[in-house]
Amino acid sequence: MAKEGVDMTEETEYMIDRNAGKEAVNVESPSNAKEMRAVVLAGFGGLNKLRVTKKAMPEPQDGEVKIRVKACGLNFLDLMVRQGNIDNPPKPPLVPGFECCGIVESVAENTQGFEIGDRVMAFLNYNAWAEVVCTPVDFVYKMPDDMTFTEAAAFSLNFVAAYMMLFEVASLREGMSVLVHSAGGAVGQAVAQLCSTVPNVTVFGIASCFKHTSIKDSVTHLFDRNTDYIQEVKKISPDGVDIVLDCLCGENTGKSLSLLKPLGTYILYGASNMVTGETKSFFSFAKSWWQVEKVNPIKLYEENKVIAGFSLLNLLFKQGGCNLVKSAMDKLLSLYEQKKIRPVVDSLWALEEVKEAMQRIHDRGNIGKLILDVEKSPTPL
C-alpha cells in the first residue's frame, strides 16, 4: 500500500500514537472509567492532523444509549472531512466517524427499545471513532444474532445508501440496468449485491484494473476506469442504462447523463474527485461547486431524464429522515437474514492505524470496506 505524503514527522507522531494505543488497551473495559480513547482530528489538513488521544467519557442524555464500541466504518467522506473539504465543516478539534457498532453499556431516561447488552449498530453525526459513543436511539439498530461486529461496521452506511438510491430514489425493477462507478468500493459492492436480489438486472461496474480479478463475479460487465467506458457500455446496451450511481462527480456527471435511457436516473452520492492529494487542493469544495457542470431543467425535459443527489448523512442529521432510514434498514436486515446480502470487508485497522487506513482508501486500494477495530492492537512495524 502506498504511503505517499506520509513523511518522517508523521511517522514519529504515529509511533507516539501507537504507544498511546497500547497503553489504552490496558486500561480498557472498566465501565466506571472516566476516560476513553478516540481518534481526534486536531485541524483540517493531512494525515498528521490525526492522532489517538484520551477524551472524557461521554454520558448518554435523555433518549440516548451509551455504546461500548467494537468497530467503526471508514468512508471516503472521512478523508474529505479531514481536509475540511465539505460544506459547512464543524470546527476542529473533533472526533471523526459516522458509523460504528458495539454493545449497549447504559441507557438514559426516556430511552425506549434498547437494553444493556444489546448488540447494536449506529449512525453518528461525527464522534464514531471512539471506544465509547452516545447517540439518540433514532440512529441505533439492533444487529442480527449471526452478524459479526466487523460485518456490522461494514453494513449500515453503505447498504442503507445503496438500498435507498436503488429502491427509493430510483425504482429498480426487473430487467433494468445499473452503472456503478467505483464498483470495487464498499457502496459499489453493496449495490452489486442488492441488484442481484432483483431478477434480470444488468450491472455495469467501473473499477481500476487491479481490482478486476477480485470483483468480476459481483457485476455483469466490468470496465477499467481508464478506458472509454461510455463506448464500451453502448456496445453492449445501445439504448444506455436505467440507473447511474456516481460518487466521483466532475466530468463523470455529463458522461453519465449521456448514458441514461429515457426516464433513466442519474444519482450523485459523493464527490470523491474533489480529493486529489493528501491535503485540500486547489480543486477544493468551493471550486468544485462551480466547476461541476450544472444541469438545465429544460434539457432534462427534452431528454426525459432524472438527476438526483443522495447524502445519507444529511438525510439523517439535517433533514429528519431517520424514519425513512429505519424502514430501509429493516428491509436490509431481512435480506441479510435471508443470506441475500453480506458486506465485503477489505481490511481491519487499529485506531492507531487510522492514517494508513485513510491512505489506502485515498489510493483507492480497497475492495469493500475498511474497518477500524477498536480492540485491535496495531500491527508491529
Next chain:
Amino acid sequence: MAKEGVDMTEETEYMIDRNAGKEAVNVESPSNAKEMRAVVLAGFGGLNKLRVTKKAMPEPQDGEVKIRVKACGLNFLDLMVRQGNIDNPPKPPLVPGFECCGIVESVAENTQGFEIGDRVMAFLNYNAWAEVVCTPVDFVYKMPDDMTFTEAAAFSLNFVAAYMMLFEVASLREGMSVLVHSAGGAVGQAVAQLCSTVPNVTVFGIASCFKHTSIKDSVTHLFDRNTDYIQEVKKISPDGVDIVLDCLCGENTGKSLSLLKPLGTYILYGASNMVTGETKSFFSFAKSWWQVEKVNPIKLYEENKVIAGFSLLNLLFKQGGCNLVKSAMDKLLSLYEQKKIRPVVDSLWALEEVKEAMQRIHDRGNIGKLILDVEKSPTPL
C-alpha cells in the same frame, strides 16, 4: 372569452376559413374522396397563420392504420408550435396536433392488432388536426366501449403524461403529497384524479382565482397563483411536499425545488411561461433556455432532491418509448373502466374555430381539455 390580439384582418380571414369549413362539411364522408380538410399552419407566428384547407388524402404505409378522425386534443404545446417556440421545430406549412381519436378506416399490410371499424385513439408526431390521419400502430390504442370520442380526445396525452410522471418518474405512494401548478388544466385535472386512486394523498393545486369554484373539489388545498403559495403550502405542510409537477418553468423551478421534502421529486413537463403574447416574444425558447435557473448536482446531493423532466412526445417520437407508454395506457384504461378516472372536457370547437380555441388556452381560460370536434360546424357568430 378574451380575444386580445385577434385583429380585424384575422377576423376577415376567419370568415373565409369558416366558409371553407362549411363547404368541407358537405363533402365529408365518402371514403374514396381524394381530399380531406385539415388545419394548416402556414408559418410560425400569430393566430392568423392558421387556416382550414383541403389536403391530399393520406394513405397508410406498412404497419400503419388510416383513421377517420372524430375529435382531436388541443394542448398548450400547440401554441408553442404555432409560435415556433420549441426546440428544432419542423418546417411549415404543417398540420399541427399530437393526438386524436376516431374509427379505423383501412389497415395497411403488415399491420396487426387492428381492424376496420375499431374505435381508437392515437398519438401523432404532428398531423393530428385533420379529418383523416395515418399512423403506425405503435401509437394507436383501442377505446373502451363506453368511452365517447370527446372523452378519448381528452384522455390520451394528459392522462398518460400524468400517470407516467406520478408513477414512473416519481413513485407516488400512500400518504404522499403532490403540488400541481395549473391545477385547472387538463393535465392538472388528470393528476388530481390519479392522486385520488392512491390512499391518503394530499394534493396542493395552484390555479387562477376564477377557476377555484369549479375545481375546488378535485384537490385537497387550492391556492391562487398570485398569492405566496410557497408560504401557504408550508403553513399546512412545514416539511414540504413529495412531488411537484410544473408546466410553467421559469421562476417556479427554484421556488418549487425549495418546497420539496428530502427525497422529493420536482418534474418539469412544460414551459408555458415562455409564451407571453400571441406571437413569439423576446422571452422566446432560446432565451428561456439560458434564463432558466440551472441546477448544480452537488446542491441536489446536499439537499437529497430529485429533478426530472418529462416530455411524452419526445419519449414517443424521438426516444422509442412506445412500449413504456403502452404499458401506462393499459393501466389507465383499466382505471377508466373501473370508473376511477374520467377526463374533464372544457369545450368543443370546430376545426374552423381553432383560433378561438387557442386564444382560450392562451388566456388560461380553460378548465380541463379543449377538443377540436371534426364533425362540428362552427357556431354562428
